Amino acid sequence: MDLQSLAVVLRAALSHVPEERKAAEASLTQFQYTPQHLVRLLQIIVDGNCDMAVRQFASIHFKNFVAKNWSPTDPESDKSMVxxxxxxxxxxxxxxxxxxxxxxxxxxxxxxxxxxxxxxxxWVTHNLESQDQIFGALFKSEDERIPLYQIVEECFPRLLNILRNLVPISNPPIEVADLIKLICKIFWSSIYCIVSIVTKNSMYQLMQPQIDIILFEIIFPLMCFNDSDQMLWDEDPHEYVRKGYDIIEDLYSPRTAAMDFVSELVRKRGKSNLQKFIHFIVEIFMRYNEASIEVKPYRQKDGALLAIGTLCDRLKQTEPYKAELERMLVQHVFPEFSSHIGHLRAKAAWVAGQYAHINFSDQNNFRKAMHCVISGLRDPELPVRVDSVFALRSFVEACKDLDEIRPILPQLLDEFFKLMSEVENEDLVFTLETIVDKFGEEMAPYALGLCQSLAAAFWRCMASSEADEEVEDTGALAAVGCLRAISTILESISSLPHLFPQIEPTLLPILRRMLTSDGQDVYEEVLEIVSYMTFYSPTISLEMWGLWPLMMEALNDWAIDFFENILVPLDNYISRGTDQFIACKDPDYQQSLWRALSSIMTDQNMEDSDIIPAPKLIEVVFQNCKGQVDHWIEPYLRLTIDQLRRAVKPYLKSLLVQVIANTLYYNPSLTLGTLHKLGVATEIFNLWFGMLQQVKKSGIRANFKREHDKKVCCLGLTSLISLPANHIPPEALERIFKATLELLVSYKDQVAESKRENEAAAEDLDGFDGDEEDEDIESDKEMGYDDEDGDEVSSVNLQKLREARGFQPHYDDDDDDSDDDFSDDEELQSPIDEVDPFIFFVDTIQAMQASDPARFQSLMQTLDFRYQALANGLAQHAEERKVEIEKEKLEKANAQ
Incomplete structure (x- = not known):
């Protein structure tokens, strides 16, 4: 294909007519391996007379072909020309x-x-000296550089010289800015290259002769406060704060790279480097103390404090340093709280926060540091106030006597919200969450005001992120933090339901807006708030019911990934607002739920894991609406059985079978009649009993692993036993009876084991002193810390609420041969909580014995000695449970 023909085909590949586009793409595929194809593509890409859309398509086609087909072992053909x-x-x-x-x-x-x-x-080195070819040379030098030594030796001095010539240009065109950025990225990459070298023995040995120069003359100066910092501090303190707390900025920050290098060097090569680095820092501290005010090395002191804070985890665990930490703080950090240099006041607060959890031999030192940090909230300099808030979080966590904070809590909260009105920073919200979590119900008097302030802050964050793309990430993160803090407040007042209606009007506008597609980035946090409001409010208001259609619309459209999260509030609506769910026809909640669940469960593209919340919701309907939704038995059974035939994962199969068990418990006669009407009764019961008998190699059950699963199955099977003889033939009754006996025994054993585990865990917790640090860690032990991983944003509160509602996280059971048992310690909250399966079973059998003695006698005669022993044991256990339940009721009544 010649050059002109290729250009025509490329243009056709951009056609809006599908037939033309497909034909062009087929031609490209056919001719892409012919000689000169890549060269002709290059000619079109560089041809300024050619249409830009065609050139761009050619460049993409070129890139994709090279990525897939360029190999050093391929024939040269036109590769050399390229x-x-x-x-x-x-x-x-x-x-x-x-x-x-x-x-x-x-x-x-x-x-x-x-x-x-x-x-x-x-070519690269030649063009670095040619002013009109600099960009091409730079581009290559930032790519993979092998062999590295020669490239660095040849290129880096020239790059530095070019950078020096470019930086002074005033009002530079975009091309010059791109060149500066590329050079900076090259040197930035070099620093991170050094970080990786530390962990590799062979490379580190090459670097070791120069390590002092690297550490003290290159790395440490990068950690010090500099002219750019001072300019930003003075001219735009808000931007200074944003850059200091922006994780994206950290990715490109030489200072962050330097901090990472020091951390990695001390962690991996601490024996040879920690002592001399600390000695270097101490010398800076001493020079600073000895110098007069006019010549104190303020910026070096700032870098030294940053280094000490960066190494806090290692120093807190390593002798002889950890024994000197308190003295170091008193002598070299605390004095800077009153420094006339703003950035040192900020750094003192930050370092104090890093060490707030150490064991202070003199609690007065802890109190002094904490009060200095609190005072920093009123500092005239914005960055000092922000760093003080960040540090306060650690002091609140470490504070053993909340009376130190309690008297000033209202003023503290006022300062918080003043600062939140100035700065969009999720770390501010983290500290507020910590205070709320620490004081718990004591936050009740402030709950409404806190939620109002957080809601206002949320709207500000959203407005700023929508108005300015550059602050979108910062604003979005801060907005998420506001919502998470609201959830923390709601959890703290969960035992005070009367407060929820007062807070509801403040939150409804956020919920209405963010339950639409506008809220996809904060959807999980918004659902968490809806879950709290619908679970803890005395009643679910009509205004809150107005959110149901929004969740249904989202679930039907784009929110399938949030189905597990949506499950929680939907359950609350159905279980705590059953009358409204049943009676209301505009909107028709039952119909909208059916449409959503049937759409999801009939979608052939759905994975099993996507569908799991659906049977849980069907269960909620039949358990909470007993006797009121007969007309939904057949539709939901059809849906469930169709899905059961396609399901692969054992956990989903178990949940689907439990839907059938729940409908049997809801109405055994109607359910059994429907199964016969559908012609699937024998198929379903054979599958069910087969799943009950299936075990893993270890001997544990492969299905129905949770206590809840077993209980639901027991109630469903027992309900079948209650049907008259004309519904259940004798052989089927015998099979159901034996399966129920075995399942009840398994359930009884699991409940007993869970009780033992809970008691043991409680004893372990009583004997655990969470405030003591490990005193036995060796000084130069290699350490990898996971402490900071806990800051990752996660809906811990929502998980607690899920567990309160009875929804444990599901576990994929891809490995059916795994010997890991499935344990659950949740206490489900549902209408069947009050039903004891042992008493229900024994009462059902006794009712049969009273109404149809011959049938009962015939059933008993089919049991061998083992099953008779099981039946007698369960009868005895049922009597014991009756006594225990009466005792629990009496104790509860007396407690009130």
Whole structure:
């Protein structure tokens, strides 16, 4: 295909007519391996007279082909011609096309340099000296650099010289800004390269002779406060704060790279480097103390404090340093709380927070530090106030005597919300969450005000992120933090339901807006709030019911990934607002739930894991609406049985069978009649009994692993036994009776084991002192800490609520041969909580004995000695349970 024909095909590949587009794509696929194809693509890409859309499509096609098909072992063909031309072309292209060729160059270098492409480095070094070719040279130098030594030696001095010439240019064009960015990325990558070298013995040995120069003359100066910091501090303190707490900024920050290097060096090579680095820091502290105010090395002191804070985990665990930490804080950190230098006041607060959890021999020192941090909330400098809030979180967590904070709590909260009105920062919200969690119900008088302030802060964050794309990430994170803090407040007042109606009007506007597609980024947090409001409020208001259609619409449209989260509030609506769920026809809640569940369960593209919440919701309907939803028995059974035939995962199969068990408990006669009407009764019961008998290699049950699963099955099977003889033939009755006996015994054993485990866990907790640090860690032990991983945003509160509602996280059981038992210690909250399966079973058998003695006698005669012993044992256990239940009721009445 010649050049002109190729251009025509590329243009056709952009056609809006499907037939033309498919034909063009087929032609490209057919001719892409022909000689000169890549060269012609390059010619079209660089041809300024060609349509830009065609050039862009050609560049994408070129990149994709090279990525898949360029290999050092392939025949040379036109590869050498591509290598000869592509370097020159990349310097001539606009950014849109340059990005595509850049990816291709990376592939070429990885495959061909240096063996097949020895001319690469000379071309780069030559063009670094040519002012009109700088970008092309820079582009290559940031790619994979092998062999590294030669490239660094040849390129880095020239890069530094170019950077020095570019930086002074006033009002630089975008091309110059791109060049500066590329050079900075190269040197930034170099620092992170050093971090990775620390962990590799062979590379570290090469670096070791220069380690002091690297550590003290390159790395440490990067950790010190500098002119750029001071300018930003003075001219735009809000931006200074944003950059300091922005994880995206950290990815490109030389200071963060330097901190990472020090941490990794001390962690992996601590024996040879920790002592001399600490000695270096101590010398800075001493020089600072000895110098007069006019010549104190303030910026070096700032860097030294940053280093001490960065190494806090190691120093807190390592002798002889951990014994000196309190003295170090008193001598070198606390004095800076009153420094006339703002950035040192901020750094003192931050370092104090890093060490708030150490064991202070003198509690007055802890109190002094905490009060200094609290005072920092009123500092005239914004960054000091923000760092003080961040540090306060650690002091609140470590504080053993809340009387230190309690008297000033109202003023503390006022300062918080003043700061939240100035700064969008999720770390502020983290601290507020910690205070709320620590004081619990004591926050009740402030709950409404806190929620109002957090709601206002949330709207500000949303407005700023929508108005300014550059702060979108920061605003969104802060907005999530506001919602999470609201959930923490709601949890803290969960025993005070009368407060929820007062808070509801403040939260409803947020919930209404964010339950739509506008709230996809905060949907989980919003659902958590809805869950609290619908679970703990005395009643579910009509305004809260107005959120149901929004959740249904989202579930039907885009929110399937949140189905497990939506499950919780939907359960609350059905279980705590049953009358409204049953009676209301505009909107028709029953019908909307059916439409959503049937759509999900009939979608052939759904994975088993996506469907799991559906049978749980069907269970909620039949357990809570007993006697009121007969008309839904057949539709839901049809839906369940169809899904059961397609289901693969054992856990989903168990849940679907439990839907049938729940409908049997709801109305055994109607359910059994429906199964016969559908012609599936024998199929379903054979499957059910087969699943009950299935065990793993270890001997444990493969299905119905939770206590709840077993209980639901027991209630369903027992309900079948209650049917008259004309519904259940004798052989079927015998099979059901024996299966129920065995399941009840298994359930009894599991309940007893859970009780033992809970008691043992309670004893362990009583004997655990969470405030003591481990005193026995060796000084130079290699350590990997997971402490900070706990800051990852997660809906812990929602999980607690799930468990309160009876929804444990589901466990994929892909490995049916696993010997790991499934344990659950949840106490389900549902109408069947008050039903004891042992008493229900014995009462059902006794009713049969009274109404149909011959049938009862016939059943008993079919039992061998083992089953008779099981039946007698369960009868005895049922009597014991009756006594226990009466005792529990009496104790509960007396407690009131």
């Amino acid at each position: 290598r000869e031309n592509i370097l020159g072309f990349v310097t001539q292209l606009p950014p849109l096309l340059r990005a595509q060729l850049g990816e291709s160059i990376k592939t070429l270098i990885l495959a061909d340099y240096p063996e097949q492409w020895p001319s690469l480095l000379p």
